[in-house]
Amino acid sequence: MAKPRAQLLQGNEAIALGALAAGCNFFAGYPITPASEITERMSREMPARGYPFIQMEDEIASIGCCIGGSLAGKKVMTATSGPGFSLMQENLGYACIAEVPLVVVNVMRGGPSTGLPTNVAQGDVQQARWGTHGDHPAIVLCPATVAQCYELTITAFNWAERFRTPVVLLSDEVVAHMREKVVLPEPHEIEVIDRRQPTVPPDWYVPYKTDGSLIPQLANLGEGYRYHVTGLVHDERGFPTRRADEVEPFYNRLFGKISRHFADLERVKAYQLDDAEMVIIAYGCTARAAAAAVRIGRERGLKVGMLQLMSIWPFPRRPVEEALTGKRLALVPELNMGQISREVKRVNDGRTQVLRHGKMDGSMITPDEILGRLREAK
Amino acid sequence: MSEKQAQALGRVETRLAGSGGQGLLLAGLVLAEAAGLYDGREVAMVQSYGPEARGGASKAEVIISDQAIDYPLCTRVDLFLALTQEAADAYCWDLKPNAWIIVDSDLVSHPPSSKAVRLPFTAAARDKLKKPMVANVVALGAIAEITGVISRRGLEKALLARVPAGTEALNKKALALGAKLARDAAGQAPSEGQATAHTEDM
Amino acid sequence: MPPVHRSVVYDWLRHDKKFPHVWCPGCGLGILLGSLLRSLVESGLDKNQVVLVSGIGCSGRLPVYVDVNSVHTTHGRALTFATGIKLAKPELKVITVMGDGDATAIGGNHLIHAARRNLDITAIIVNNQTYGMTGGQYSPTTPLGAKATTAPYGHREPSFDISALSATAGASFVARSTVYHVTQLDQLLGQAIAKPGFGVVEVLSPCHTNFGRQNRLGSQVDMMKEFKRKGMRVERWRELPEGKRAESIPLGVLVDRDLPVFGQSYDRICDAASRRGEAGK
Structure with a gap:
């Protein structure tokens, strides 16, 4: 009998396989629970394909090494959890300002500091948005199933390459360690996007001059286009500048290349929202509890639906507004004290009552807790 | 069709519990x-x-369903296997009233319910197969026999795909032993769901 | 060897928008820049093949003037970026330029691990014994007792010997020179670039603006004369009696040894892994 095409896969393994499917050919990391399975899997897969894998001396070095690899033309990824993600923040900003494609996986566990290692939490949502210093755009994706771990890792690579920016995949301990039956797509079913390369000869090349997309066509190091890469604000040629008439357009372009494409960057999934009077807005493992609450609630006659956020930054404003429209009540369950509920409140036009359900005891929110909260609010 | 067999077609929450080293992760995977x-x-x-x-105390939880699984953790357990007293005590708080409870009769002297099926997995693995480490596989054989949550055919295929080469025969024997323990116990049981077995009966 | 003609060096500079440079008049970094360019030309490297990677500080501004692939990274992290570039494109010649605070304080962990790993990277560490760009605070190489803007009563910590640290951590090649001993510096940089594995060149350079002024060491010329007075070829220095050694600074090749280089051992792992993958099919 042929081996079944379906397989039982762990969330972290699915991220490693998704990265390979997206064309990842460079990995640097540092061990940390609950993300180590990604690094371990990559340590087996990369050498077998002749690609670089390295375990660096810390997370600062891991992301630095990835940025170097990406500048030299590789499709790179690193994986960590909260404490390591904190260490990566400075170079995450570097990747933003120097426009280096990069995928960073942060598998959330209880924090701050060493916090609750190996216990689930969703406390890094705002850190993923604002963790590095200075104002900057951010793209953050959030899987809730093993299949989404695979899909969204591919999306993360595609967006990192397309927009020339770091993309964070914000997983959590439950999704990371959970195993589910999945059928992975065939390679020809997967869309893979690679960064645009310069189309002009080196003599005409102005590295940060852009077309209407506002996304520069940066050459890979060592391919004849010698230019300067820096974490300083720079002019079109890549050289540091402090001239207001060059600084302002620089920032406008850095934000504009993301905000111009907001509509492409909104990924949500609606569950039974059509006739719902109440909506649960959830992401990551908490969306699993929310889906169960919808199922059980419907069995008991509650008109409840759910909107799962798969992209959380830029905040998917339009679909959330749509989901709130005409609803009596919105509930935002999350494993923190309200990091996404404040965003939902921000985009709410005031006609829907928005409640939060925060939990920080190291365990998952249960469907019963969500249903209890909905009952209370009735 | 019994009530329990009907239940098996919907969402079935199983929890395999014991102590680290008893192979419960492997049992869960299989x-x-x-x-x-x-x-x-x-x-x-x-x-x-x-x-x-x-x-x-350690555990593996497997949710089995004919529909897409929303909540991935156990909420009300349908099938509980305990291979130590500590695990039986630690993880029995959310069993359904009519759950299948299967325990190692030598290692769990006080099962969470008087309706528990008590079978000597570890002793049988040690005495009949001379390999106490396959007690987890013996237990899986019993689970398939008692609950029907998984097919025997599927169980054997999944097991043989997982175990190291060269141990296939041993593992098949362990499955068969588990099934036999369960059948023998059921034969002597006063009624379904109240089966008990004792080491000395083996 | 015949001196490299000035015009060749000129050819390796970036002339659009980049000059005059940011360094103080009399700074040693300009001398190092010239020395590095001569060594690159002498090594016969193509501009497209060379990647200059720097951290933050006065030395961090050096690569922007050179018409090669240049990457100005974050403070202390030049070696991590360089490691990624080298792993991604082993055919490139990767050279980092760091300061003493950059390489041995905030980046100290990366320095010792880069040396231990022995990846084929050349690390130039400019040691001016202070944080020059931020105004003269003490660094890991500030001498005991010296004044700094964060040590107004005199520095209370012993200092690092950058070369000894790099050698102990496992670098294949370690050398020291000063911006006074330019001919020697040209040669040592050339040797380090040619040597497979991790090569460190510690370059002593004066910061008269901050370190010199606070410690009453005179003008930049006085500080250069001090390098001349104290510098001694390491071969001669080793013959000095133990008690006399502290008065001089040993210059030249301190360590030159053949050790396994990271890239070569990794290639063997890839071969083994892909063979095992094929065997498993």
Whole structure:
């Protein structure tokens, strides 16, 4: 009998396989629970394909090494959890300002500091948005199933390459360690996007001059286009500048290349929202509890639906507004004290009552807790 | 069709508990792959992480369903296997009233319910197969026989795909032994769901 | 060897928008820049093949003037970026330029691990014994007792010997020179670039603006004369009696040894892994 095409896969393994499917050919990391399975899997897969894998001396070095690899033309990824993600923040900003494609996986566990290692939490949502210093755009994706771990890792690579920016995949301990039956797509079913390369000869090349997309066509190091890469604000040629008439357009372009494409960057999934009077807005493992609450609630006659956020930054404003429209009540369950509920409140036009359900005891929110909260609010 | 067999077609929450080193992660993986890959059902599995996986009470939970699985953890357990008293005590708080409870009769002297099926998995693995480490596989054989949550065929295929080469015969024997323990116990049981067996009966 | 003609060096500079440079008049970094360019030309490297990677500080501004692939990274992290570039494109010649605070304080962990790993990277560490760009605070190489803007009563910590640290951590090649001993510096940089594995060149350079002024060491010329007075070829220095050694600074090749280089051992791992993958099919 042929081996079944379906397989039982762990969330972290699915991220490693998704990265390979997206064309990842460079990995640097540092061990940390609950993300180590990604690094371990990559340590087996990369050498077998002749690609670089390295375990660096810390997370600062891991992301630095990835940025170097990406500048030299590789499709790179690193994986960590909260404490390591904190260490990566400075170079995450570097990747933003120097426009280096990069995928960073942060598998959330209880924090701050060493916090609750190996216990689930969703406390890094705002850190993923604002963790590095200075104002900057951010793209953050959030899987809730093993299949989404695979899909969204591919999306993360595609967006990192397309927009020339770091993309964070914000997983959590439950999704990371959970195993589910999945059928992975065939390679020809997967869309893979690679960064645009310069189309002009080196003599005409102005590295940060852009077309209407506002996304520069940066050459890979060592391919004849010698230019300067820096974490300083720079002019079109890549050289540091402090001239207001060059600084302002620089920032406008850095934000504009993301905000111009907001509509492409909104990924949500609606569950039974059509006739719902109440909506649960959830992401990551908490969306699993929310889906169960919808199922059980419907069995008991509650008109409840759910909107799962798969992209959380830029905040998917339009679909959330749509989901709130005409609803009596919105509930935002999350494993923190309200990091996404404040965003939902921000985009709410005031006609829907928005409640939060925060939990920080190291365990998952249960469907019963969500249903209890909905009952209370009735 | 009994009530329990009907239940098996919907969402079935199984919890395999014991101490680190008893092979419950492997048992969970085999159970999940048997149901998911060979019986064609949906499955989700979580396991305990951290120091407890290396001793103390540890567990693997497998949800089996014919529909897509939303909540991946156990909420009300349908099938509970306990291979130590500590695990039986620690993880029995959310069993359904009519859950299947299966325990190692030598290692669990006080099962969570008087209706528990008590079978000597570890002793049988040691005495009949001379390999106490396959007690987990013996238990899987019994689970398939007693509950029907997974097919015997699927279980055997999933198991043989997982175990190291060269141990296939041993593992098949362990499955068969588990099934036999369960059948023998049922034969002597006063009624379904109240089966008991004792080491000295083997 | 015949001196490299000035015009060749000129050819390796970036002339659009980049000059005059940011360094103080009399700074040693300009001398190092010239020395590095001569060594690159002498090594016969193509501009497209060379990647100059720097951290933050006065030395961090050096690569922007050179018409090669240049990467100005974050403070202390030049070696991590360089490691990624080298792993991604082993055919490139990767050279990092760091300061003493950059390489041995905030980046100290990366320095010792880069040396231990022995990846084929050349690390130039400019040691001016202070944080020059931020105004003269003490660094890991500030001498005991010296004044700094964060040590107004005199520095209370012993200092690092950058070369000894790099050698102990496992670098294949370690050398020291000063911006006074330019001919020697040209040669040592050339040797380090040619040597497979991790090569460190510690370059002593004066910061008269901050370190010199606070410690009453005179003008930049006085500080250069001090390098001349104290510098001694390491071969001669080793013959000095133990008690006399502290008065002089040993210059030249301190360590030159053949050790396994990271890239070569990794290639063997890839071969083994892909063979095992094929065997498993």
